[in-house]
Amino acid sequence: MSDPVLLSVEGVAVDLPTPRGNLRAVDQVDLRIGAGRTLGVVGESGCGKTMLSRAILQLLPRKARLSGRVMFDGQDLVRLEPEQLRKLRGRSIAVVFQDPMTSLNPVLTIGTQLIETLQEHLELGALAAKKRSAELLAAVGIPAPEQRLMQYPHQLSGGMRQRVAIAIALSCEPKLLIADEPTTALDVTVQAQILDLLAREQRRRHMAMILITHDLGVVAGRTDEVAVMYAGRVVERAPTPELFKRMRMPYTEALLAAIPKIDAAPHTPLPAISGRPPDPTRPIQGCSFSPRCRYAASRCFREKPLLADADRLDHQYACFHPIQVAAGICA
Amino acid sequence: MMQEARQSSSRDSLLRVENLVVEYAVGGKTIHAVSDVSLQVARGETLGLVGESGCGKSTLGRAVLQLRRPVSGRVLFDGQDLTAMQGDSLRRIRRRVQLIFQDPIASLNPRRRIGDIIAEPLVISGVKDPKKRQELVCEVLSAVGLDPGLVIERLPHEFSGGQCQRICIARALVLNPEFVICDEPVSALDVSIRAQILNLLEDMKARFGLTLLFIAHDLAVVKAVSDRVAVMYLGRLCEVGPSEQLFAKPAHHYTALLIEAIPVPDPDVRPAETVAVGEPPSPIAPPSGCRFRTRCPRADQRCIDEVPELRPVAPDQFAACHHPLIATA
Ligand SMILES: Nc1ncnc2c1ncn2[C@@H]1O[C@H](COP(=O)(O)OP(=O)(O)OP(=O)(O)O)[C@@H](O)[C@H]1O
Ligand code: SF4
Ligand code: SF4
């Protein structure tokens, strides 16, 4: 990675008090992302992906406790005043959620929402903001943008709404875009369009992007690096091509195997991962994947494997019995 | 009628849908949800039904069960026309056809215990002996991989999405149906749990000798379980054929587009850049001629003027396209 580090998440943990006891949603996560780079964060639902993104944005539920540092462009976001944070969010760091209605106001027109964002953060005049809004809608592939400005969110399809949410997110030329399952609620064809749109704008603007998803297929062709999360931790991290060529962590392998493959014959049984992720209020003593792991041995049930230092291929994993890769490649 | 006869002549079909039309009236306008669709499903077969959101897949499933009465067309189940049936005779047939929904949690009554939820269809269909009901409930719960002792007293909110889907499957199977319509049964589930449920459906199909109509918008999921696949677009059928053949050699431009849009978990395969131009137009005023023409790279004047009919393009494969991607047989 030659680009300077833009965001560095250092030893971040998030605890949430619940009636059932303390829930550790994010557990000692370290991540870095360079300016203009893309990072995919992959894992099953409940593994802490969304809490991690909210920890970066400092948008955690009120009762949550956060420890660690979130260094963005030289500042620790954890220590910023609410006012400074509000300026930063939407301006330097933007976010796109799974459900576009999270970021759209149902009672305001698309135009009003875009124009307000532009005026607030960029101090544009009314006319300039309006012109810029139409340009942004056109850039995210919305036909007849001038007319759309007058419409309300409910008058658009799900795919169109997500495009509008992306237009708002991109409006202030952020340095970092966090896209949290941006296409999970959409159809395959629309999903492909939205992912292409994000990739294109990311490159064009030299913006860094964190793409959060439960589908390894989504990150494969579209990210520089991937971090796989399980039970609140990063369990494997590598440059994307390296990860797919030499995956070491049994969980990553299992996630990939469980995806139905379009070139497999019908009625081929899928290698499903048995069981389900552990209850985060009841931490597991050894490796959190051990109850579901087909390689688990006695040590895995006693000790927690830590994310090892990166090897020369910049690959890290937390496993006592990593999958062996062909000799010679990883001597 | 010729058309269905040709779709699959060799096997005995349990379900035949003939020229089905379903519409909704909304604010004085008509939504053309299903327009002139014909299909058949052979006994013991799984037919996959794919298409984008709003193309009418669920409406078709509901119209088969007469939960939504069609405007015209026929639905023949085991030779009997359901569209002509009412009351008791329809209820009797419905015992043999069950439906599983996309959102497993929402489709379970939150205030009822799992045991009662699964026993309910038995009560309705007149199994009076509570012991007998309990026995059947336990049997079907074990079949779907849940421990009856741990499950029957509990409420739906105590279960994960995957477990709720198992419960829904148990409820659908307790009456021992012949035909099950699965409407997006795994769309709301994570990849890992999705694989468990797909495998379970395959097991149940073999164990109970089921025939399935499997509705989904994800082609790879559909292919994993289906013998044949039917592709719908904006209320019309575009293409139908044996799964493998359809994926290897799609004839309809829309099928080809759907296949290209599937994310491939391999970083060496660069995603095709914006294959999927635009979104489906409104079903209130669908385009003339071929409904896909506004997004089709191959569309010409004929596609605007003439509705393409379903025609054979290869053995057992049929496409409704004026310019199919494979030379017509
Ligand atoms: N009860 C209803 N009243 C009015 N319109 C309806 C109703 N149900 C469905 N529609 C409309 O009919 C069309 C077909 O809808 P349907 O739900 O059958 O599509 P689908 O293919 O199942 O979509 P999805 O993938 O989103 O489930 C859509 O335009 C939809 O908005
Ligand atoms: S540490 Fe053990 S249980 Fe955990 S992933 Fe590795 S082999 Fe499996
Ligand atoms: S009929 Fe015409 S518009 Fe429709 S899919 Fe075929 S070529 Fe395209």
Ligand SMILES: [Mg+2]
């Ligand atoms: Mg539906």
